[in-house]
Amino acid sequence: MKYNSARKKYNNIYMRSLTLMFLFFIFSVMILNIIVPNKKFSSQENRNLKSKPKLSADNLLYNKFTSKYEKYIADQFILRNFWINVKSRSEIISGKKENNDVYLGKNKYLIAKFKKPGKEAFDEKVKAINDFSTENKKVNKYIMLVPNKIKVLEDKLPEFAPAENQLEYINKFYSGLDKSIKTINVFDALNKNKNKYIYYKTDHHWTTQGAYYAYLEFCKSSGLTLKDANYYNIKKVSNEFYGTLYSKAGVTNVDSDTINVYLPKKHEDLLVNYVEEKKKSSSLYNSSSLNTKDKYSTFLGGNHPLIKISTMIDSSKKLLVIKDSYANCFIPFLTSHFSDIVVVDLRYYSDNINTLIKDYNITDVLMLYNTNTFFEDESILNISNYE
Incomplete structure (x- = not known):
């Protein structure tokens, strides 16, 4: 019984630690995305990155703001090139014949x-x-x-x-x-x-x-x-x-x-x-x-x-x-x-x-x-x- 109780306690500590680490990671990413300056150009993709769209009547009227904002977030996400490369490598290893479009x-x-x-x-x-x-x-x-x-x-x-x-x-x-x-x-x-x-x-x-x-x-x-x-x-x-x-x-x-x-x-x-x-x-x-x-x-x-x-x-x-x-x-x-x-x-x-x-x-x-x-x-x- 003592063994099971200790094991359960250990599992609870382990799960709480994982949860805290995950929440810390998410919070850190959110903060970094806010404070890190936007990049204008991606040398890896050789293109200009999306800038933050302006909130205007035209954008709201024709539902353009949400679409533009999603593209902006995707382009400016912290460590974007790192995550792209991780995804690319894993999918190539798995044998896929298509990656990142x-x-x-x-x-x-x-x-x-x-x-x-x-x-x-x-x-x-x-x-x-x-x-x-x-x-x-x-x-x-x-x-x-x-x-x-x-x-x-x-x-x-x-x-x-x-x-x-x-x-x-x-x-x-x-x-x-x-x-x-x-x-x-x-x-x-x-x-x-x-x-x-x-x-x-x-x-x-x-x-x-x-x-x-x-x-x-x-x-x-x-x-x-x-x-x-x-x-x-x-x-x-x-x-x-x-x-x-x-x-x-x-x-x-x-x-x-x-x-x-x-x-x-x-x-x-x-x-x-x-x-x-x-x-x-x-x-x-x-x-x-x-x-x-x-x-x-x-x-x-x-x-x-x-x-x-x-x-x-x-x-x-x-x-x-x-x-x-x-x-x-x-x-x-x-x-x-x-x-x-x-x-x-x-x-x-x-x-x-x-x-x-x-x-x-x-x-x-x-x-x-x-x-x-x-x-x-x-x-x-x-x-x-x-x-």
Whole structure:
């Protein structure tokens, strides 16, 4: 009896200790989440983290506040990268072929999932771009939604992996746009060259070769005289690139990627003005990025609110590129066609686009996004005076 009584007492102490430790852990996490400053950028995922949403009538009316706040909490959770890595390792060990919305594909390809857009958000984006078109009738307008690996390289997906048909949503979006906007189909060109190195294995971006095939399609749609591959020297600048999907999936047994740049054999003079940073350069490339984890930011030095590129060529055509990071390795192909190229990333740029078009005497506008980012991010709504 004494033995059972002692054992019961020990068990009670043990359970109370565990409970106190658990409560202390939860309380500590809550306090740390409050006092630790928010982070703006995740180098592991190469993206901006969500900031605390403002409590407004619009957010409450359309039930946006709760959704935004949940994303904010998920992004700013204390030791977030540590918990992501713990989850990743445990799930890979268990044999799962998907982790953190990344498929562990064949031939060591890492493939980001595509999330089906909601109807309301889908329709809002169609309307925003159509409003922009109405507001800017005199400029030539083009849109290029680039399919991701999950569609073009769907043969690399694990067996029985569920995947929404990304191309179906691209075509549906195109069909809802004003007829004055020229839609550019790059799926066929990418699909035709799917066995070439057109997407990085460990990153969500396309390679420079993939961007070149899209450039050819843009030339066809816009009437530009394209530059064939012989116009360029293709230079390998890194073979040690591990991208965003490598970090997100938490894998280790994959090969590094190679980054190539296409340099015109005949030197092209240009001036790159990073307007808000008040910095200028004579190159489209930032070689110092090759010494960092985010080697893709070699192209244009990464993402910036506003860049103005003066190319010194004799042309009356001036281009505005409204884009995400997929455009960063695409834009160098355009410098032989436009006297000025103005580059805007609406995730960071808050001024009026119509004013920008007038101030820079823009003749052509290209909207270039990868499909995953386009349907997940709301910043394209800022393209017009749309409310």
